[in-house]
Amino acid sequence: MFKRKRLIIAVVFVSVLIFSFINFIQPKYVIPIAMYHSINPNVQKDNRLAITPQAFARQMRFLKEHNYNVITLEKAADIIKNKKKAPANTIVLTFDDGYKDNYTYVFPILKKYGFPATLFIIIDEVGRPEGDMVSWDDIYAMQASGLVTVGSHTFRHPYLIDLTSREDIRREIQDSKKVLEVKLGRKVDVFCYPAGRFNKEIRQIVIDSGYKIAVATNPGKEIPDDDVFALKRLRISQNCANLFIFWIETSGYYNLIRENRKK
Numbered sequence: 036m037f038k039r040k041r042l043i044i045a046v047v048f049v050s051v052l053i054f055s056f057i058n059f060i061q062p063k064y065v066i067p068i069a070m071y072h073s074i075n076p077n078v079q080k081d082n083r084l085a086i087t088p089q090a091f092a093r094q095m096r097f098l099k100e101h102n103y104n105v106i107t108l109e110k111a112a113d114i115i116k117n118k119k120k121a122p123a124n125t126i127v128l129t130f131d132d133g134y135k136d137n138y139t140y141v142f143p144i145l146k147k148y149g150f151p152a153t154l155f156i157i158i159d160e161v162g163r164p165e166g167d168m169v170s171w172d173d174i175y176a177m178q179a180s181g182l183v184t185v186g187s188h189t190f191r192h193p194y195l196i197d198l199t200s201r202e203d204i205r206r207e208i209q210d211s212k213k214v215l216e217v218k219l220g221r222k223v224d225v226f227c228y229p230a231g232r233f234n235k236e237i238r239q240i241v242i243d244s245g246y247k248i249a250v251a252t253n254p255g256k257e258i259p260d261d262d263v264f265a266l267k268r269l270r271i272s273q274n275c276a277n278l279f280i281f282w283i284e285t286s287g288y289y290n291l292i293r294e295n296r297k298k
């Protein structure tokens with residue numbers, strides 16, 4: 036009897052401790068924005084930008100089975116900007132560069148589960164003769180499904196911070212929007228910095244060009260989590276084939292862990 040009492044006291048004590056600790060560090064929930072690139076059956080071990088179709092399919096099934104709230108980037112940006120409360124298990128799916136395999140492996144799964152996603156395409160790469168990038172027809176088909184939103188990832192994918200001419204930067208950001216709008220027959224509101232690289236001037240050009248949202252990768256603590264012109268994203272690489280790692284990374288608290296781990 037005495038032992039049981041002691042156990043209860045210990046449990047209460049530990050619970051209070053954990054609660055106080057969580058309260059003390061105040062972890063901020065940030066809607067996870069997953070960043071995928073190629074979904075490729077022949078992923079090399081050191082390739083951090085590709086995962087296998089099997090791993091991707093498992094992750095999407097995991098989201099479905101655990102009732103994740105998969106929303107569009109636009110909806111997430113609205114929640115973030117206006118400081119609304121996001122429903123539990125909210126997640127956004129984004130795909131960079133416009134690989135053909137996104138059409139082959141990703142699109143059927145998005146349709147199967149009704150998940151929305153954003154595809155950031157490099158305009159000059161579309162329909163590349165080698166056949167490893169999406170074609171305009173692929174893009175049209177994905178757009179017509181109502182599930183895929185297409186955003187600009189510039190014409191040529193240069194590191195914008197390395198461009199010396201302001202005119203070149205403006206062209207990659209603003210003209211790519213215009214060209215894409217004509218090609219797609221709809222407004223293009225979302226932009227993706229190549230390699231996630233940007234600075235204050237580049238960010239301002241994105242705003243002045245009329246975009247509503249821009250995504251980065253991991254710009255660090257200095258950039259606030261609610262900057263809709265530099266949204267942080269989680270790189271999903273092959274180590275996330277492990278659903279436990281995937282679950283942690285997409286928990287909404289991973290940015291906090293990541294940003295406090297380094298430096």
Ligand SMILES: [Zn+2]
Pocket residue numbers: 131132188192229230
């Ligand atoms: Zn890219």
